[in-house]
Amino acid sequence: MAEEREYSVVIVGAGPVGCALAVLLRGQGIEVDLFERTSASGPVGSGHSFNLTLTSRGLSGLPHPVKRRLYHRGTVLTKRIIHHRDGAISTQRYGTADAHHLLSIPRQVLQELLRDQAVRAGARIHYGRECVGVDAVRPAVTVRDKDGRRTRHEGDLLIGCDGANSAVRGAIAASAPRHMQVTRRSIAHGHAEITMDYTDADPSGLHLWPRGDHFLQAMPNRDRTFTTSLFKPMVGSERRSHFTGLDSAEAVRGYCSTEFPDVFDRMNRVGSGLMARLPARLYTVDCSPYHYRRTVLVGDAAHAVVPFYGQGVNCSFEDAATLAALLGKFRVTGESEIAAVTELVAEEYSRARVAPGHALARLSLDNLAELSSHVDDPAFLARKSLERRLHEEHPDLYTPLYQLVAFTSVPYDEARRMYRESNAVLDGLCAGRDLHREREQIIGEYARVREGGLSPSGTAARQPGGVR
Ligand SMILES: Cc1cc2nc3c(=O)[nH]c(=O)nc-3n(C[C@H](O)[C@H](O)[C@H](O)COP(=O)(O)OP(=O)(O)OC[C@H]3O[C@@H](n4cnc5c(N)ncnc54)[C@H](O)[C@@H]3O)c2cc1C
Structure with a gap:
């Protein structure tokens, strides 16, 4: 034995x-x-x-x-809460359930x-x-x-x-x-924590200020405080680096008041704070x-x-x-x-x-x-809204990438492959069309193509596997 x-x-x-x-x-x-x-x-x-x-x-x-x-x-957190440059606020739900x-x-x-x-x-x-x-x-x-x-x-x-x-x-x-x-591999972006008094803000979403190649993010905690981080490209060496253009407390204050005017007065001592603590590389x-x-x-x-x-x-x-x-x-x-x-x-x-x-x-x-930029772009948002509707109508034929990645156990490589495949069909159907006015028509065509195994051009297309 x-x-x-x-x-x-x-x-x-x-x-x-x-x-x-x-x-x-x-x-x-x-x-x-x-x-x-x-x-x-x-x-x-x-x-x-x-x-x-x-x-x-x-x-x-x-x-x-x-x-x-x-x-x-x-x-x-059920949604993203987007703070646009013009002061407008919009929300995007993370999924459909x-x-x-x-x-x-x-x-x-x-x-x-x-x-x-x-x-x-x-x-x-x-x-x-x-x-x-x-x-x-x-x-x-x-x-x-x-x-x-x-x-x-x-x-x-x-x-x-x-x-x-x-x-x-x-x-x-x-x-x-x-x-x-x-x-x-390092990327250009780093991150740093910013102290922000935001206790009266909506605690059911991740707050995001997309600003081109950089963004601010605030996440609510149970005690109604928020953990806030800035993500932005950096310059300098490993030991002495700072966010691009933000090499003094005054520059930091100028940047924050221009880019995030709706919350600037809630950022406590943001200039000296960012100077005292160097951003971390990603x-x-x-x-x-x-x-x-x-x-x-x-x-x-x-x-x-x-x-x-x-x-x-x-x-x-x-x-x-x-x-x-x-x-x-x-x-x-x-x-x-x-x-x-x-x-x-x-x-x-x-x-x-x-x-x-x-x-x-x-x-x-x-x-x-x-x-950092797409969530602020009307064309991107129209496409996301179409994808969401398509999933609601035909959950067996289309699942948005975010949903596949965050809320399923489909392996990430398989999720990428499925998304690329179904997106190629959708890209073909959306090209040159008004996604608001023609949304239902595009969804119907997508279903016919996928169910019929045909690509938009009439050639055979594979069904996505995985989430059913
Ligand atoms: C800014 C930022 C935001 C993130 N946000 C998210 C998010 O929202 N969602 C998400 O899923 N992931 C997120 N991540 C990633 C997440 O932080 C990591 O994936 C996670 O911390 C990995 O955990 P770990 O235990 O593998 O490593 P670590 O958290 O790095 O823990 C490693 C442990 O090993 C110990 N250790 C190290 N070397 C030795 C040694 N030689 N001997 C003994 N002990 C040692 C360390 O002290 C530490 O306790 C984020 C990362 C960053 C940088």
Whole structure:
């Protein structure tokens, strides 16, 4: 008889993703040790606080009690509230059903809540332990505490949940460069938090001020405060950078009063505030595959994306749910099987998650244009309204891209493919037509083309798969 014992994993990084994964693995009786570089009460992230928006895609893989707690601490947002240059305000719903909403939650709150859940589930979090070495063969991690003492910890599976600058990823890429390729690209835009007293504003939507290549965003919190961020191109070096054109407090005040006159008097000390705290750069990290032997990367360690789709953590929770499901499926029964089965799980995990991760990186970059300029453009809005109506009439034939990405579990790469395909048909039907006056006619033609399997030009067209 093969000897039986508890399967054990070592997770590097007790961020939201490491902790969500720990909860899922503990649910399967797996031993979980997390090694976290910061102290238990240490600050989270770059120093800029921002809210994370969770959608049904990311939430669906979490246990029900965790979800309930998240809803208790977060704010449900059903729409975008657009503040136009001329002072007008318009709204755009995120989807067509009640379930189509964002759950906005401050990053620090999400972090604390998930750490608490992981500990309650029986995971051990070791704070003040920085990963400084990886042995991908055993697998094992070497961590250093604040006094410089190093200790080594082995598990059956090693999981890097240590964020965009992952030490685990770095160690694998350095020791097996032919196995793992990593690309890191900065974009021109950075982000910074702005303090804004906005307590009397509508708390049921994400407020957006689209201004060409930059935008301001305000997200309501449960206590009626708002977390406000500016996204704008930057200049300068990594250590001394600022938003383009905003190199003094006076320039910041001039810019904000011109671009956001409706809320400028609510921005407390915006000039000195932005000068004191440099904006943070935004970048994408792509890597492939997401595993090496018995080590896997989950969350931002595998794929850091720019935040313009608000899906980074949702994709990461999907990674976690996929890995947990695979470990449950390939149940290990004996010591002799553990290494081989774990390598298989790691390979399967990579196969399932790399293409969606890369597709999300693309989608996120593309959505910058939507947030900063398109949402203000009447032609874009007419097209979106047509797409929404088309989906209401024929949900089996057309689903808007945002809905596919945020509110379904269709893999991101498949969602992109489906959208490109159905959009090509719709583009053909919309060309040169008045989308308001001819809306019903276009919708009827689209349905006939898709149901008949014909493209607008009469050639065969494939039906989109996935959401039905
Ligand atoms: C401005 C901005 C807005 C965003 N908005 C959204 C949004 O609305 N919706 C959404 O889904 N996503 C959003 N994201 C993305 C989201 O923040 C990330 O996807 C998410 O934080 C990833 O979580 P993580 O646990 O993988 O990594 P992190 O949150 O980076 O956590 C990593 C953890 O590992 C620890 N660590 C790092 N190195 C080591 C080491 N060597 N040893 C030990 N521990 C280590 C860190 O201290 C940290 O606790 C946004 C990102 C940004 C920058």
